Amino acid sequence: MSERVLVTGARAPAALDIARSLKTAGFEVHMADCVPARIARWSKAPAAVHRHASPVQQPARFASDIRALIDRLDPIAILPTCEEVFYLAALAEAQGWSDRLVAPQFDRLATLHHKGRFAALCGDLGLPVPTTTVVTDSTSLIGDAAGTDVVVKPAWSRFGAQTLIRPDATALAMLRPTPETPWVIQSRITGEEVSVYAVAHEGRLSAFSAYWSDWRTRGGAAYVFEPLTGPVLDRLRDTASTLAAFVRTGQFACDAIIDAAGQPWLIECNPRATSGVHLFGRSAAFGHALLGRGVAEPGPNIWRNSIMFDTFGVAEALCKKRLPAWHEDRRRSHDILSAPGDPAPGLGALADAAGFGLLALTSHRSLAQAMTADIEWNGQPLTPALWGTP
Template structure:
């Protein structure tokens, strides 16, 4: 019997690799694809194949042509986006019924509303979910009408990894902010507390996969590379929130960042309608694959020990630990935690991840961008109409 095929896009992401391992363990012929070279994915034993397509931002017509050819050759049962190419896929799905039937994602307008920090705030209000008071900014008059900036956080409406976020800015920093109708910003009431996140997936409005996690180490831009399950009632509160949001999303993957305040209440900050680091907490369990397909029971991850991305943990974490006087914390995390890129019997992706990191770093240097921006420039979606 021929194994069913699944296609995972966004192969550059470590989450895509762990998704591939989960699907392979569940008996799927798993294929990965991306518009960037991905040594991490290519050097893994998990995928049956790794494919390339054109960058959807720079070459949308070629992207569609490549994707149509890939779908025709592989005939995947399911297409699982791992990064922001999900927006470009969902836009294509509006005029390509066969893609829509295979794509694990909500419709384009739902994706847009989840990704928009302004519209997501409206979703939270409409469904009674806890979120800080949010204002949408389109010009100087909106800035002038705000409460004192020392009580606020400012973010572009469409952004990722905390890029350009201003937390309780002073007047000098706020003076450089220039929101326009075509490049809107949002202001959120600042909530002091501990940052947490969750990853979830749903089918037909029913939550099928869930993991909650906190970031123990992160890059200066905000991307985390070490994480563990939160303590106390936080997981149960986030699970209830995710269950409600599953009814909004319908089908697909979604993840949210939140703040736990001094009273233990979770406040939703933003949503990322794609795979995130929460995938790693499932430890490549085939049950996750079945939950995403929709032919298995709901699954919840609750690992007892931390997880980390080994290349980033060494390259970024060790220097940060030395700067911050946290070498003891770093060593404990290394000893108690588990790497998610190098799996038993599949260690070569560790070297591949280093190669990918060097490639993206060179790209960032040549373009005068941050590493985070260079890693998403060819796939990110910032509110443009498809």
């Protein structure tokens, strides 16, 4: 009988490719989320896709649902892929099953997620990071940032949401930082933006990839992922190895800026799965590496999110007269949604996008906010009392 693995955050394309890799490696893969996650439900990769309550909206019910899933499936490992990782880590520590969770301890997750604390950690580890200041009141924010060459963003945020570059006093006056909702001011580094994804087990890397993209949304989210090459790749791998010693076990990803001298500067960290998983080509080696059973290396292929490339990408190509580049990149890249023998997830992703779009309209949120509002964590206490009887 195959060993079972539970992958959470089934809404994410990264989660689906993780499931595909695990299946190729011989595991029985189950997935779970608090939304329909048709991208996974319509795929042939998971044996089943399970539904649980939102950890944000119904934490006690979430805890009950997860406990029931663990009791029923008895997975050898639980692999979070999105921000539910924070809730799972806190819940696992409270209930005593952290040994099954492939994720850092909760306090380490919080340090990695908080942009100010992550910068301080990098400083302690000797890793290059822009000068970063945490502010908790409007007066300090305006005094330190107005008219300077800085980037201002919430300490707890994702997908470049609310990021301001070289903001003026008027823009800063609209912000309301508090001790509970701090912001950070970072000196602005100019250069090429790249991303790193890694898996650590017992403080050592078991998987590492790095990529860049010149196809991005206005908020900065990439939807074409091209493997990074050249001397900087070794420097980024060394950086990831240093961070792996802190992470201990779990997935983590970093955004960095490569300056004109070839120096990578770490900007922020996402302690979860990101698009770097696609570079491993759904290999069995990556499936094993996720569980600490070997080391995986990424392949040379370029990958794209076909839905975003065929919508946002077309719009950008028309506006910026990049249609020849669009056609060429579409020809030479592989789709992260569909796979040979598994074409339906692309349609599932379209259905999911429509659902999130409707939610965004009815809740007066942006699409990015609607896609994560039910799982995101912004520094609020996660105490054992949350996991009481629903």
